Amino acid sequence: MCEFEEYTVSKYGDENVRVAGKVWTETIKIIENAIMSRKNAVITILGQPGMGKTLILNAVKKELNEKAFILYLDLVSSPSLSKASWYTIRNTTVFEKIRNNAFKILYEHKKEIGYGLLEKMSKEFTNWMRHLCEKRKWSGNYVYAERLYCMAYEENVEGFIEFLNDLINLGPVGLLIDELKNNEGQLLELHKIINETKIPIVITLVPDVISQIKDSALRRRLDEFKIELKLRDEDKLDILKTYCEEFAEDLINIKEIKSSDTVNKLLDSAREAYNKALSSCKDEYKKMECIKNELKREFEIENIEDASKMLEAEIRQGLLELQKEYNIDYIHDRGKRIEQVGITIDIFFRRGNIEYLGDIKLTNENTVENIRNVKKLIGFNRDGAYEVRKFIVTNSTNVDLNEFKIITVDNRTIKDILNSNREKRNELVRRILKELEVTPT
Missing domain, CATH: 3.40.1350 (Trna Endonuclease; Chain: A, domain 1)
Known part of the structure; x- marks a missing residue:
């Protein structure tokens, strides 16, 4: 039977991810390839509310969470990109993941960073590292790992840029920014991050926002690799099959569903039609046949x-x-x-x-x-x-x-x-x- 979600709009950080539709699956592959191949790229995803922008970022985060360092920022309630960044770093599992990976590198190169025989006799390595973090005196080829382990950064946009430029030495990095707004503070910080780092940055926003951006240099960067989410008829059927394979063909023939212009509206209309049909047919022996017949009548105006x-x-x-x-x-x-x-x-x-x-x-x-x-x-x-x-x-x-x-x-x-x-x-x-x-x- 069908498995429609009660809430069809993806929320930031949802792990229950179902992806369908050619443009959505291809966009996810493009982003994942950019992150894993360490491309210096800005990928902009445009779409109206309810078009699956957040779904794409959730899918990327879920797929690459163990393979790369994914920093996934939700800007819905934050006017500052850097504040959202540091909140994410401090309050998600990426914090310990980064410190653990930095620690492994430092442990493998103890001598190069100054942990010699005398230091070994007086302090355990973890205690020695604690003192190093307090003194913030870096040296050698592993300064990036020392700073990352100690999280020795100013919690502003300059500190975030330094953090990102250190982090790329640990492995692939992806910066995912959901719901960019036409907010001067966000845009100034974003432009600075784009110019001063060499990591893949993925940004979702609605078309109205990008059309309002006046900074021509930033606009050029956002236009470099732009993907616009539009719902085609073949995508509609593909999406319906993902949630309701048995009745997808019946559902797509309902005018209200076929004319949907967003993924959210498509799934809401399909779920409502299916649930009504299922309720009408709950006591029927030939339930499948009954549901199909009910779907044919769904949303029609009788007189x-x-x-x-x-x-x-x-x-x-x-x-x-x-x-x-x-x-x-x-x-x-x-x-x-x-x-x-x-x-x-x-x-x-x-x-x-x-x-x-x-x-x-x-x-x-x-x-x-x-x-x-x-x-x-x-x-x-x-x-x-x-x-x-x-x-x-x-x-x-x-x-x-x-x-x-x-x-x-x-x-x-x-x-x-x-x-x-x-x-x-x-x-x-x-x-x-x-x-x-x-x-x-």
Whole structure:
């Protein structure tokens, strides 16, 4: 049976990692190769929230944790890259791993670092090293190991750079930075680290952040090796098979799932559809067959005409609830006849000198057939003293009509609204108003 996670967005440090989709698996290989071959490279991973950026870093950390020194930083709650770095070093297992490896090197080269016969007679090596750490007097070819064992660094960006340049002498190093922000402090420190170290650095961020970075030199480095996560149809099926191989083909045929634009939305929709089908079929003898049949019906709107009327009424009710917040002057209490073009429009409201005309167009097919009536509104841009703005609320992704704002809403949300989910309804109404540039007052 299927094994969907209850929480489908990867959290920083999750060890329960499932990777699927060509771009995700290939990106992980690229990063792992860069770390193990000690490339001096900056790899930038771009993707909207819910696209699996953190999943990639979790997978790299899990795979290479025993083979390399992986420093994995979470910048979600830290304005400072160096503070996040030192927190990670001091509070994760990498601290003891580094010190143990440094100790082995120093123990193998005791004489070269000054631990001779006299020192051996007076102090055990570990005690001698403790005094060395206190004095911080380094010498010879193993200064890097001495500093690493003693963790003798200033806990700022300069100290972190010195630490990284020492650490590469112990083995492969990878610096993973999750959720870089357009924060001047983070960006200045990142640029300094990139310029003054020779290690692979992997950075995840959303497209909006990289577009806001003004430092052209840093931007060039971030653009050198850029991977953008986009969800293709073949990836969707591959991901579904990883979690639900028996029903992946059935799930991908559900419009709500197939149209998902993020990994998170894909898995959330698939999990909900599967769980509903499983619940409906729990007492059935032929459970597999029953689930397949239920999935075919999942998220379909049973009576399009009734659903359209109900959604119209819910949107109107939402407008009434938000009327004061948005300073809406007038909301018509039913469909409004537009005599100039000879049609009745579903939604009509007015604010200031603008009239807003909206229609509900729902379908269970790939296209909306009953759109001819609203086409009569094309060119109808003024009603006396009022400017006219027009919109369509639809569950189809194939509606494109000049002069209309197209508000697309998925069937799952529609069904929630029709089942009296007030929060979802008002969320949709706020989205409609935002698209129409109607702002709260």
